[in-house]
Amino acid sequence: MLHALKRLIPVAVPLGLAFGAGTGAMAQSGGDIYPVSDQPSLNFYGLPGLVDMPEAQALPDGQLVLSVSSFGGITRNTLSFQATPRITASFRYVGIQDWNSDGFETYRDRNFDVRFLLNRESRIWPAVTVGLQDFAGTGINAGEYVVASKSFATPGIGAARLPGTVRVTAGLGWGRLGSSGSIGNPFGTERPTFNPNETGGSFSVDQWFRGPAAPFGGVEWQINDTFGVKAEYSSDAYLPEAAQRGVFTRTSRFNFGAEYQYSKALRLGAYYLYGSEIGISAQLQLNPKRPVTDMRQPAPRPIQPRPSRTSDPAAYATDWAAAPSATLTLRDRLAPLLRQSGLYIEALSVTPTQAELRFLNTRYLSTTNAVGRAARAMAQVMPASVETFRIVPTSEGMALSAVTIRRSDLEALEFDPQAHDALLAVTGFGEAAPRLAGAIDGGDVYPDFSWSIGPYLNPSYFDPDEPIRADFGVKASAEYRLASGWLVGGQVRHRLAGNIGSSNRPSNSVLPRVRTNAREYARGADTYIETLYGSRQWKTGQNTYARVTAGYLESMFGGVSAELLWKPVSSRLALGAEANYVKQREFDRGFGFQDYSVATGHVSAYYELGEDYLAQLDVGRYLAGDVGATLTLTREFRNGWRIGGFMTLTDVSSEDFGEGSFDKGIAMTIPINWFLGKPTRQAASGTIRPIQRDGGARLSVPNRLYEQVRSGHRDAVAGQWSRVLQ
The missing domain is CATH 2.40.160.40 (monomeric porin ompg)
Incomplete structure (x- = not known):
């Protein structure tokens, strides 16, 4: 199995945490x-x-x-x-x-x-x-x-x-x-x-x-x-x-x-x-640039150098490739080395001079880190005649990009003072085909079942009577991957305490109440289904990716969602389209639905502005039936922190929208490894809105494509290239 049964360990981060000795206040130069x-x-x-x-x-x-x-x-x-x-x-x-x-x-x-x-x-x-x-x-x-x-x-x-x-x-x-x-x-x-x-x-x-x-x-x-x-x-x-x-x-x-x-x-x-x-x-x-704890992870496996052709020409013979079980044998030798780094083989193809590895990364937030670890493992296992490594990170069955590294460059540059820059200069980034012809799969990767259990906190801000309200309790999540790209997942929550439902302010919205009835949902039931869905993700062709998801997509709505994304490996620009048909869930968040239904969707443009800034523009129809656009600007730090702001303007007037005039807010993602000091892909995310109204409300869908795909493309991988030999 890809994952052992896992338990979510709560991470407590005290606000008063000391970050070291006092800081120097000033520096002197020439009397100033x-x-x-x-x-x-x-x-x-x-x-x-x-x-x-x-x-x-x-x-x-x-x-x-x-x-x-x-x-x-x-x-x-x-x-x-x-x-x-x-x-x-x-x-x-x-x-x-x-x-x-x-x-x-x-x-x-x-x-x-x-x-x-x-x-x-x-x-x-x-x-x-x-x-x-x-x-x-x-x-x-x-x-x-x-x-x-x-x-x-x-x-x-x-x-x-x-x-x-x-x-x-x-x-x-x-x-x-x-x-x-x-x-x-x-x-x-x-x-x-x-x-x-x-x-x-x-x-x-x-x-x-x-x-x-x-x-x-x-x-x-x-x-x-x-x-x-x-x-x-x-x-x-x-x-x-x-x-x-x-x-x-x-x-x-x-x-x-x-x-x-x-x-x-x-x-x-x-x-x-x-x-x-x-x-x-x-x-x-x-400061996101200064982690609470220094990153601690096992040292990478040293690159296994090959003998020179002149000293041992027999080592470069290619007759091994004629054996019917050659690729299978290499896979079985490579898999345990990768597993030590939290990497799992999706597919492997080997010829006398080239090996292509498609792998799933379950440990490293940085795809570059995972690519480097995969290259080192391949250098230890592959026969000497295999000179070219094509390393393809995947996400939910989608091949993201092909990172091509010459084995001789790895051997020559491992201890070079400028190894990272020199290796990047001779590394290729290209498109990966949707399927790898003639490859063998990872063997025991699918089906895979994983689960977690831990606390949850659901905050609600800026009620005039109680500025901060919150419900908290226990959540249990599970995911079952039937095959590459096929996923069934969900989460059940049990509320232990809280006061969101005790608000005495019913919604005064003149729009369909798609978000302002949060009080009614909080009063509905202590034990409820947060999400329960099935999804299929795949790469449809060169530069294009697709997703279809159906079920209880979020806490308030269920239905069907489909998405298509165009994103070339080396392009800063991506374009996407999403279409959804959803119904409003019953307040007890069981299996039932209310009468309200809506077709909603957006066309989206994503652009990497450089210097770790991202821009996103979504234009379309929102949950209350209003039509407009959302602009999001985000700064992403190379350790996984993301801080951004968004604003949405639709055809709803400021009077009909109500307090706040239009939807806006701050979104933040904090990687857990920033606190723990050890590799993990887990992160905590949240959104702060000055006021939550019904205008400009967008459906929440699990596993939207853009962030999955972008994480394995050239700018994301090359932007953290200093991690490739770590």
């Missing part, structure tokens, strides 16, 4: 100080800043930040991501206690921010950043700013010099950042006022950099790797909170704070704000 910290301090909005005001420096590329701050009854929870070296994007959830107005006792709001680093700090010039704060919400936190920051050596001479470094910040703000100490209206345009009853979610272009502007500034003294202090002059009058509703009393424009770097990842702070309030913050910073 440049910030090189990989954990810059943040403000109360979860972005590089002073106390409440922004600074100009950017986070390190790829940095992911979770922050919580609270003062005066105002709590802000922020997720920030340095999407590119210059662009920072943030999502924030705000709660304001004692609002007691406009129908809200506690007012809750969702914000999106984006900021762009215009200029990096140098010996002479400061860092300069322009930012949009809460640019697509109701506008309570809306503000724009241009800010500059410069780092300096602390004052003093020689031994009398104060420790650490100082950063000075000055900026000009609009919106709520221009509400105190205004110097006028630079652009002569009035700004729309905040309305707490707006549905929000639309881009507020008409208010960007409009209305009064006010200066702000401050200073930050990073005393050492552990301690820092801050002082600022704030340009935020807190008109809705302090002046209009008395949430807290604002008597000063000055704020002060002290911060403690508890660990490499965690920074804590305490503050005195606006002359009346004590505040606290916690800032957790992670």
Whole structure:
């Protein structure tokens, strides 16, 4: 059997996990100080800043930040991501206690921010950043700013010099950042006022950099790797909170704070704000490029060199190939070597000079890693006359690409200092035929049964009564592969506890309720079928792949789904089409269906932008019958992390859509090996939406083709080529 019976082992990752010793704060050159910290301090909005005001420096590329701050009854929870070296994007959830107005006792709001680093700090010039704060919400936190920051050596001479470094910040703000100490209206345009009853979610272009502007500034003294202090002059009058509703009393424009770097990842702070309030913050910073645990895996098998032709010409004889059982014998010798690396033979073909191996990878997230291990095993087993290795990774029976490596190159370059680059230069990437003529199969690969059991957590966000709801329990999953490309799979869940079903807010949607009846599904049954389906995947021809899936496809819908994908091995572009006919499942998620049915589907374009950025455009019909398009931009790190954002616009008006105006959100995938430090293909994925409505809702289908296929194509394999000899 391909897999032994396996059990899913829960992985706990404490948020307060220390990542090592404290980080150095600054580096000195020619009397000037440049910030090189990989954990810059943040403000109360979860972005590089002073106390409440922004600074100009950017986070390190790829940095992911979770922050919580609270003062005066105002709590802000922020997720920030340095999407590119210059662009920072943030999502924030705000709660304001004692609002007691406009129908809200506690007012809750969702914000999106984006900021762009215009200029990096140098010996002479400061860092300069322009930012949009809460640019697509109701506008309570809306503000724009241009800010500059410069780092300096602390004052003093020689031994009398104060420790650490100082950063000075000055900026000009609009919106709520221009509400105190205004110097006028630079652009002569009035700004729309905040309305707490707006549905929000639309881009507020008409208010960007409009209305009064006010200066702000401050200073930050990073005393050492552990301690820092801050002082600022704030340009935020807190008109809705302090002046209009008395949430807290604002008597000063000055704020002060002290911060403690508890660990490499965690920074804590305490503050005195606006002359009346004590505040606290916690800032957790992670970088996908820096795993929690170093990868630990068995050393690769050394390449078995052949004798030279001149010293042993008999070793290169090809009469062995005439034996009827030659390929079978080689398969039986190769299979156990591959199995040690979690690789399994799908098909094998051997001629006197060439061997083609098609294999299934069950261990390595990187296909390149698997290709290298397969090549080493082949070099140990194949007769000396076999010079060319065609190594073909597969996914659910589909041949993805043919990686062609000369055996003599492997032997010559294994210990070369530039082995990876040199080997890539002489390696070929090409199309693999749908079927390998004259090959023998892997023997005991199919049929295969695997199962797992473990906990599940099903979160629900941003209910006004309970911002975070969740159900949790036990799930049991099973997969049965009858033959190459044929799969029957499913998952059963048993809810142990949770509060999603206890919500007192029924759906007010005017659209077919394809997602907003989550409360009814949560109340339906404690034990239910999450998915139960059968699928067939195959390669239909050159560059084309197909999938057909039928059954209970997701928690709320069941039916039939068909997909066709065109993706050349060396192309950045892929095109796909998916058609589905589904019915809504009963609330108990048993075997029954409700009356609602819909034909839904999309045509899709996928493009690899380079530098690990991906773009996807899906155009078609959604579950509520609306028609439109979804744009997704994703950054994929080479260790398997994926962080992206999406937005969907359809023919549903913002009024009919309801709160949020249109569907949008953040999707994230975290590879489990980032925490475990050992090879595994498992990953945890999730999506955060500011609000889940019925417009723009897309069917969830298991095992869509693009990611399966792309993982074995040239850009994915060559992009991680440094792993080929690991």
